[in-house]
Amino acid sequence: MNTDKIRQEIRGLSDGKLFFNNAGSSLMPNIVVDSMIDYLRQEEQLGGYEVANRNAELLDNCYAETARLINCKPSNIAFMTSATEAFAKALSSIIFEEGDTIITTVDDYISNQITFISLQKRLNINLLRIKKLENNELDLEELENLIKEHHPKLVAVTHIPTNSGLIQDIEAVGKICRQYDVLYLADCCQSVGQMVVDVDKIGCDFLTATGRKFMRGPRGSGFLYVSDRVLEQDYAPILLDMRGAHWSEYDNYELFKTAKRFEHWEVSYAAVLGMMEAVKYANTIGLNTIENYNRKLAETLRTNLKNSSFKVLDIGKNLSSIVTFCGPDNDLENIQKVLRENNVFFSVSYKNSALIDFTDKKVDGAVRLSPHYFNTLEEVEKVSEVLRNSLL
Structure with a gap:
């Protein structure tokens, strides 16, 4: 998979944004x-x-x-x-x-x-x-x-x-x-x-x-x-x-x-x-290729978030390219503010969208980052650093 070529075929990436809202509405080729x-x-x-x-x-x-x-x-x-x-x-x-x-x-x-x-x-x-x-x-x-x-x-x-x-x-x-x-x-x-x-x-x-x-x-x-x-x-x-x-x-x-x-x-x-x-x-491209690449992106992002003391809310043997988390004290507002300031595209799910799940997890919502195959590991590291600095 030629990620550089794929990225060149997306006009939506021309302004340097960090796009991690593919679970909401992705960027079209x-x-x-x-x-x-x-x-x-x-x-x-x-x-x-x-x-x-x-x-x-x-x-x-x-x-x-x-x-x-x-x-x-x-x-x-x-x-x-x-x-x-x-x-x-x-x-x-x-x-x-x-x-x-x-x-x-x-x-x-x-x-x-x-x-x-x-x-x-x-x-x-x-x-x-x-x-x-x-x-x-x-x-x-x-x-x-x-x-x-x-x-x-x-x-x-x-x-x-x-x-x-x-x-x-x-x-x-x-x-x-x-x-x-x-x-x-x-x-x-x-x-x-x-x-x-x-x-x-x-x-x-x-x-x-x-x-x-x-x-x-x-x-x-x-x-x-x-x-x-x-x-x-x-x-x-x-x-x-x-x-x-x-x-x-x-x-x-x-x-x-x-x-x-x-x-x-x-x-x-x-x-x-x-x-x-x-x-x-x-x-x-091939969905098997896409799946394997996406898994690597999501695993790296989850590991970085956990290592930075964020509360990662994804639980299960088999996890996808949707990464949900909140601050150590369940904070959402500061995370959203920092992501917007750094031109990161993301979404937020609140309790009324996942009433049973979020009640069980004792949270009122979650920030959602959803990397996809046009994202790079460098972008994952960059957004991880942005979030890590938000806790300092």
């Missing part, structure tokens, strides 16, 4: 931005329909490139405006009834938790959360017992929680779900783009991802993976349009065969094209 601008200029001159027709083959290739990213078929991919939309579309295809059970984790993403609670309030479903072991890993034995006792309609797990560096064992969860024939939804919005994600190994029925984070695509882009078995059982979002079905009779329709049934007719093809270029960029 030039090719992503240029492809979107070119497409919009075509729409300016020819109108959206004509441009879509002229670029039909290119746009169709978006499905193949994304399928390659997660090891599936193009027919399993649907493009979305965000991971949240993908998550909602997947949930809306499942007919929940009063008394049904959803099993999730204490570390699931805030929007997912709120969605589950909304279903609980509206439909009186049961919401259960898998406990964690002392080492912060999922209690898989408890998951199996909960499945046998409650026969859930769905198991949903966030691969990498936004509030910590934990990588949850979604492959082990998938094996249990397949054993008991339970629908399984994996939220991979923080893992797709920063590490290898293989739906065949995960064994999920749905997988959701966004473009703007580690994938380095534009905001307003994302995708949904839908398994063959779900498609064959005619799962579809509750509110379909002509993208999802053929109007066959006055009062009936026939679902289209692919995951495109989860899409809507109206979409920003410029965003889809930008997303494809981001996916292609990552595929060309």
Whole structure:
């Protein structure tokens, strides 16, 4: 991997910033931005329909490139405006009834938790959360017992929680779900783009991802993976349009065969094209290469923070490129001030975004640094020094 070349292909780095907010919204490669601008200029001159027709083959290739990213078929991919939309579309295809059970984790993403609670309030479903072991890993034995006792309609797990560096064992969860024939939804919005994600190994029925984070695509882009078995059982979002079905009779329709049934007719093809270029960029480098490099960056940063007496909040056997921490006295304000003064881009997660996790950790929030493959070890050392000096 040629990091120097990669950095030269990011106009956003030209002002010397230290960019460590890839878990929020990353910096796009030039090719992503240029492809979107070119497409919009075509729409300016020819109108959206004509441009879509002229670029039909290119746009169709978006499905193949994304399928390659997660090891599936193009027919399993649907493009979305965000991971949240993908998550909602997947949930809306499942007919929940009063008394049904959803099993999730204490570390699931805030929007997912709120969605589950909304279903609980509206439909009186049961919401259960898998406990964690002392080492912060999922209690898989408890998951199996909960499945046998409650026969859930769905198991949903966030691969990498936004509030910590934990990588949850979604492959082990998938094996249990397949054993008991339970629908399984994996939220991979923080893992797709920063590490290898293989739906065949995960064994999920749905997988959701966004473009703007580690994938380095534009905001307003994302995708949904839908398994063959779900498609064959005619799962579809509750509110379909002509993208999802053929109007066959006055009062009936026939679902289209692919995951495109989860899409809507109206979409920003410029965003889809930008997303494809981001996916292609990552595929060309190789997700295994990206994952190994990111692990080295994150491990170095965590070690430096611990050696400087910061409270690193990431706990688990397998940690990601999201590094969360606070000051020795749980301070956040001084850290933020120092980082901003030194042109470091970061984010902060507060307690209301990770209510269970941060309550257990006895903190009100965490500063989040999320290095990615265009960052360098020199940048990691520089931001570590900035933070170390903030304690003097």
